[in-house]
Amino acid sequence: MKPYQKIPILECGEPLTPIPLEKFAAQTPHAYQKLHAPYGKLSPYYLRETVLENLIQAQNQLQQTHPHWRILIFDAYRPVAVQQFMVDYTFTELVNNQQLNLEQLSQTQIDELWQQVYQFWAVPSLNPNTPPPHSTGAAIDITLVDENGNLVNMGSAIDEISPVSYPDYFANSNDFPEKQYHADRQLLFQVMRSANFQQHPNEWWHFSYGDQMWAWLSQQQQPNQRFTASYGRI
Numbered sequence: 001m002k003p004y005q006k007i008p009i010l011e012c013g014e015p016l017t018p019i020p021l022e023k024f025a026a027q028t029p030h031a032y033q034k035l036h037a038p039y040g041k042l043s044p045y046y047l048r049e050t051v052l053e054n055l056i057q058a059q060n061q062l063q064q065t066h067p068h069w070r071i072l073i074f075d076a077y078r079p080v081a082v083q084q085f086m087v088d089y090t091f092t093e094l095v096n097n098q099q100l101n102l103e104q105l106s107q108t109q110i111d112e113l114w115q116q117v118y119q120f121w122a123v124p125s126l127n128p129n130t131p132p133p134h135s136t137g138a139a140i141d142i143t144l145v146d147e148n149g150n151l152v153n154m155g156s157a158i159d160e161i162s163p164v165s166y167p168d169y170f171a172n173s174n175d176f177p178e179k180q181y182h183a184d185r186q187l188l189f190q191v192m193r194s195a196n197f198q199q200h201p202n203e204w205w206h207f208s209y210g211d212q213m214w215a216w217l218s219q220q221q222q223p224n225q226r227f228t229a230s231y232g233r234i
């Protein structure tokens with residue numbers, strides 16, 4: 001169990017609402033739908049109402065300094081079945097990319113691979129007390145596009161299983177383009193913080209508002225206040 005999963009959830013009952021994609025940027029087809037992840041009739045482009053309001057606020061803040069730039073919604077609502085599918089997919093990708101033969105791996109090697117997966121992906125738990133963040137409709141994976149609609153290069157792809165995904169990976173670099181990657185990651189972080197989102201400590205692209213991870217990170221920053229999560233699995 002991760003420490004943030006100990007945070008109590010007091011579900012507020014706010015509904016999921018569709019993200020108005022015309023206001024933002026999005027890739028079609030959606031990355032996980034392209035892999036045939038099992039969404040059934042559900043769509044990844046939904047969020048809790050207040051989370052969406054805050055996201056709109058973050059984009060407005062971005063456009064104060066960067067007119068016509070947009071937030072690109074890579075992923076938002078993710079049912080647990082899709083979480084399970086993506087975790088399994090990522091494990092298989094790690095095995096294949098390292099040209100490993102699963103049948104020849106020791107249990108220790110297999111456990112190490114799963115540890116790498118779970119450093120970046122939440123466990124697809126069906127326990128209502130430990131929901132994967134995206135299953136609450138309160139978490140989003142995002143990046144930025146510039147005024148010409150081009151993806152801003154953040155120095156690594158979303159979902160890359162490597163330290164290059166850590167938000168501050170390029171913080172100490174004085175060279176181009178690494179310095180620019182850091183500046184653009186900081187820009188994304190600042191506009192999201194201005195709208196009260198919290199960032200996943202290992203992932204420059206993952207933000208949430210009102211879920212267990214948000215409450216846990218907020219608690220670290222403001223130890224005198226008591227934070228709970230308002231959003232559980234939906």
Ligand SMILES: C[C@@H](N)C(=O)N[C@H](C)C(=O)O
Pocket residue numbers: 120121122123132133134139141159200203206
């Ligand atoms: C890996 C990334 N897409 C992601 O969403 N990670 C978080 C922690 C999750 O699985 O909820």
Ligand SMILES: [Zn+2]
Pocket residue numbers: 134139140141205206207
């Ligand atoms: Zn995420």
